[in-house]
Structures are given as C-alpha cells and as structure tokens.
Amino acid sequence: xxxxxxxxxxxxxxxxxxxxxxxxxxxxxxxxxxxxxxxxxxxxxxxxxxxxxxxxxxxxxxxxxxxxxxxxxxxxxxxxxxxxxxxxxxxxxxxxxxxxxxxxxxxxxxxxxxxxxxxxxxxxxxxxxxxxxxxxxxxxxxxxxxxxxxxxxxxxxxxxxxxxxxxxxxxxxxxxxxxxxxxxxxxxxxxxxxxxxxxxxxxxxxxxxxxxxxxxxxxxxxxxxxxxxxxxxxxxxxxxxxxxxxxxxxxxxxxxxxxxxxxxxxxxxxxxxxxxxxxxxxxxxxxxxxxxxxxxxxxxxxxxxxxxxxxxxxxxxxxxxxxxxxxxxxxxxxxxxxx
Numbered sequence: 001x002x003x004x005x006x007x008x009x010x011x012x013x014x015x016x017x018x019x020x021x022x023x024x025x026x027x028x029x030x031x032x033x034x035x036x037x038x039x040x041x042x043x044x045x046x047x048x049x050x051x052x053x054x055x056x057x058x059x060x061x062x063x064x065x066x067x068x069x070x071x072x073x074x075x076x077x078x079x080x081x082x083x084x085x086x087x088x089x090x091x092x093x094x095x096x097x098x099x100x101x102x103x104x105x106x107x108x109x110x111x112x113x114x115x116x117x118x119x120x121x122x123x124x125x126x127x128x129x130x131x132x133x134x135x136x137x138x139x140x141x142x143x144x145x146x147x148x149x150x151x152x153x154x155x156x157x158x159x160x161x162x163x164x165x166x167x168x169x170x171x172x173x174x175x176x177x178x179x180x181x182x183x184x185x186x187x188x189x190x191x192x193x194x195x196x197x198x199x200x201x202x203x204x205x206x207x208x209x210x211x212x213x214x215x216x217x218x219x220x221x222x223x224x225x226x227x228x229x230x231x232x233x234x235x236x237x238x239x240x241x242x243x244x245x246x247x248x249x250x251x252x253x254x255x256x257x258x259x260x261x262x263x264x265x266x267x268x269x270x271x272x273x274x275x276x277x278x279x280x281x282x283x284x285x286x287x288x289x290x291x292x293x294x295x296x297x298x299x300x301x302x303x304x305x306x307x308x309x310x311x312x313x314x315x316x317x318x319x320x321x322x323x324x325x326x327x328x329x330x331x332x333x334x335x336x337x338x339x
Contacts, residue, residue: 003092005032006137008044008127018146018295019123022107025143029074029099029127037092040130042075044101048110048145050121052218052266054225061220063266067110067123074099074127105145111264112147112295117227118218119267146295147263149185153292156185162275162287169282173202173241179275179287188296189255196247196275200239207278208236208247212291215270235278259295 010027019025029042048067054060075090105123114121126140160181167174176199186192196208212232218225236247251273261269271293276286 002034002037003031003129003137004034005030005096006127006129006139008125008139008141010125010141010143016144016296018144019105020146020295021110021148022105024102024104025125026100026102027125029101029139031092031097031099031129033092033094033097035094038090038131039075039092040132041073041128042099042130043128044070044072044074044103045126045128046070046103046105046124047126048121048123050111050119050264050266052119052220052264054218054220054223055118055227056223056225059223059225061223061225063218063220065264065266068106068108070103072101072103074101109263110145110147111261111267112259113142113145114258114261114269116216116258116269118216118225119261119264119269121261121264121267146259149259149294153185153262156292157183160184160289162289164285164287166277166279166282166284168202168204168279172204175200175202175204175206175277175279177208177275177277177287179273179289181273181289181291184290185292185294186253187294188253188257188259190253190296192251192253192273192291194247194249194251194273194275196236196249197244198239198247198277199244200241202279203241204279204282205238205240207238209276209278209286210234210236210249210251211274211276212251213272213274215268215272217268217270219266253293255296257293260292262292 007030008027009030010025013019013023025046029044031042047069050065050067051062053062111121113123122142123145124140124142126138129137160183161179163176163178165174165176178197180195182193194210198206198208200206210233211230213228213230216227232251234249236249239245258269260271261267271291273289273291274286277284
C-alpha cells in the first residue's frame with residue numbers, strides 16, 4: 001500500500017468551533033505516501049444536506065434536502081508548505097504531502113446542523129483521491145453550521161403575554177392568570193424571565209407550574225410526525241383562596257441547547273413555555289407562549305487579534321480521517337433536572 005495515510009482537517013475560527021452563513025473554512029488534505037505515487041485526481045467536496053423522517057408506523061415517510069455542493073480540484077493547486085514535500089500535478093511525492101484548501105459557505109438561508117429523533121441535518125467536508133486501477137480513497141469530517149438568527153420573525157424582541165380564566169367545578173369560583181415574558185427570542189446562555197399574576201377567586205388552593213418543552217415536527221408526502229419532550233418543570237408557592245399573587249421565575253437557556261429550526265420546509269424545532277395551575281380535581285390547559293432559541297454566534301477573530309496571540313492559531317483545529325457521527329447537545333433535562 002503506497003498511500004499509508006489520507007485525512008482531511010479544518011481550522012476552527014471561534015471557541016465554539018461553529019460556522020455560519022458566508023464564513024470561509026480553511027483546512028488541508030494530508031496524504032502520506034511510502035514512495036512517489038501517480039494520482040489521477042484529488043478533490044475536495046463540501047456538502048450541506050438534510051433528511052427528515054417519521055416516527056409513526058402508520059404514516060412512514062423519508063424526505064431529503066440538499067442545500068449546496070461545492071467541488072474543488074485540489075491537486076493542481078498544491079503549494080509547498082515549510083517542512084513538507086511539494087506535490088507535482090499527476091503524482092504525490094514520497095513522504096507527507098499537504099494540500100491546503102479554502103472555500104466559502106454559501107451566504108443563503110439554510111438550517112443549522114442538528115441530529116434529533118425526526119431529522120438529521122449535516123454539513124461536511126470530504127476528500128477523494130483517485131488512482132488508476134484502484135478504488136478511490138475517501139476521508140471526511142463534519143463541521144457545525146449555525147444559521148444566522150432570523151431577526152425578521154414578528155414579535156421576536158417584543159414582550160409576550162397570555163391570559164386564562166379557569167372556572168372551578170361545582171360553583172367553587174374562578175382563577176384568573178396572566179403570564180408575561182420580556183420577549184420571544186433568547187440567545188443560548190441567556191435567562192428567560194417570567195412574570196405570573198394570579199387572582200384566586202375560588203375556594204381551592206392553586207399551585208402555579210411552569211414547564212419548558214421542545215416540539216419537533218417533520219413533514220413529508222402529505223404527512224407529519226410530532227415529538228415533544230419536557231425539558232424543565234418547576235412549581236411556585238401555592239396561592240390560597242381569595243389571594244392575589246405575582247410569581248417571578250427565571251429559566252436559564254443552556255449554551256448548548258440547539259437553536260430553534262424555523263427555516264426548513266421538512267422539519268421544525270420549536271420551544272414553548274407552558275404555565276398552568278395545579279388544582280385538585282381540575283385539569284387546567286394553561287397558557288402557552290412560543291419561545292425562539294437564538295444561536296449565540298461568536299464573531300470570527302480579526303487578523304490583529306490573531307497576531308496578538310503568543311503563537312499559532314488561538315483555536316484548536318478539528319481533524320478527522322474517518323467519518324464521525326454528529327453528536328447531539330446534552331438535553332436540558334440533563335443540565336437542569338426537575339426536582
């Protein structure tokens with residue numbers, strides 16, 4: 001085997017190791033050969049694609065989307081890097097050969113990377129080396145793409161309000177509840193503030209309960225599949241009969257909670273806040289307020305900032321010579337378990 005090592009790697013541009021619309025990804029393909037080896041082509045392929053499916057056996061479907069495919073012929077563009085051999089067109093020199101590449105992610109609306117029970121959206125880099133009379137060699141690696149926040153969503157940064165009046169059975173009175181949040185959109189790592197105003201004109205003791213949950217919906221072939229998961233639930237102090245109380249709650253949005261996906265025609269990931277009253281012998285449907293989780297995108301460092309570092313790239317590159325699985329972020333429930 002003349003090719004003993006074949007891999008592709010890229011450089012991170014921020015501490016989160018994420019990329020967004022219009023970012024430039026730089027990296028290199030590394031080929032190690034035991035002797036000078038003839039090559040037909042060495043190609044870089046960047047792809048963004050998604051697949052959504054159903055979890056319901058009665059309405060099984062699977063749909064796919066392609067967001068972009070970028071191909072670059074790398075072999076003819078090779079340059080000599082310090083300490084490494086220079087590769088000639090049509091051949092690979094003995095030893096370690098490094099082929100730099102650079103490409104720009106399309107600056108268009110595309111969904112973020114995600115792996116969930118109903119959908120998988122990936123963005124990846126693949127290197128392919130072809131030799132005469134031999135099977136092609138392939139290496140790939142995934143990178144995390146985070147779509148820029150959709151600031152055009154109506155009401156994204158305005159206060160949200162919901163209200164509900166509940167009648168207690170057997171003429172025991174009513175309970176009125178008003179729920180307020182300071183806005184709809186929250187960045188990863190930001191705190192969601194909730195104000196609950198309760199007027200208990202019933203004979204019962206009522207307990208305000210706050211629940212934060214995610215809702216996934218996939219679409220295909222005229223069907224849809226829905227999966228919901230409770231992420232957090234907390235109770236406030238009970239409100240006695242004839243009392244008026246204002247309850248303040250604060251929910252921290254984990255930095256690794258996946259951002260909302262609202263720009264994909266085959267899948268949506270939504271977050272909702274539900275506030276309801278726990279009343280004995282009564283089911284309260286409560287108030288539901290939509291919440292949009294926005295990505296906390298870090299800016300790419302400026303050249304001046306990079307020069308200020310003691311040495312090298314301040315961010316560690318991500319490397320891979322074999323396909324990697326895109327691991328989902330930890331669940332909200334794991335980070336903030338309910339009591």
